[in-house]
Amino acid sequence: MIKRKRRRRMPMVPIASMGDIAFLLIIFFILNSTFITEANIKLNPPESANVEKMKKAVISVTMDEQGILRLQGQETSVTGLQNLIESQLGNNKQRVLQVRIDANLTTAQYMPVMEAISAAGATMNMIGQRN
């Protein structure tokens, strides 16, 4: 009896569609992540032993080492801050702001910002670092 050697067929997995799925997933994650609006802001964060890990809030207020105030990465003045915060918060149930202020700024610079936030009725996440 002649044994016929059957050539073993390697099972073929179509890889082309795998690339499509991978790119769709990348696009999904890119669209769902938010861009860092404060990447280039020079700021020395204050230190405290009482800080903990926080969830990033949607709206950010920053004041860098030169005292420049920014709301969502855009430069603003303190006078219109309360109204801007109220319009940004809109009908959000969670009225939370993320506040990053340079550690060396003095009362005259940061207190108007605090007052504007308090007047807008928002809760703030004061950002710093652990000692």
Add this chain to the structure above:
Amino acid sequence: MAIKTTFREDPEINMGPFADIAFLLIIFFILATSLMQPMGRRIEMPASSESQSTEEKKTLTIDVQPRAILFGRSEETMGEVTEEELSLELSKLKLVEKKEEDRMVVVKTGKGVPYRQFFKVMTAVSRAGGMATLLQEEEAEEGAVE
């Protein structure tokens, strides 16, 4: 004359490494986005219009000065404390268990106080369960005159 037919090879792109690169990019983005978690403290502040007069009640007051922190219930009992002592004193008061009006802590900020000092006081108050009400030194002086 014999006509030569050249055998043209179909150019093929090997898709295998392509998918590998794509998956590596996905994993990179997933890991990079989850690493950025800011550290801080949630501060609850009652709106200024809702704050009651602090003259009648002996409310807890923290006077933040550029190089010192003073803590007490009235002007006579204010004493200088460090950040650790302030946290300890506030935690002894068990503010978390009290009603909203008893959780109020007046934070009086003097002129020229660096933000790092203010931040330490605010985070200590928040951690102890207090609700900070801000008062600037000029306002305090006007209040005393009235």
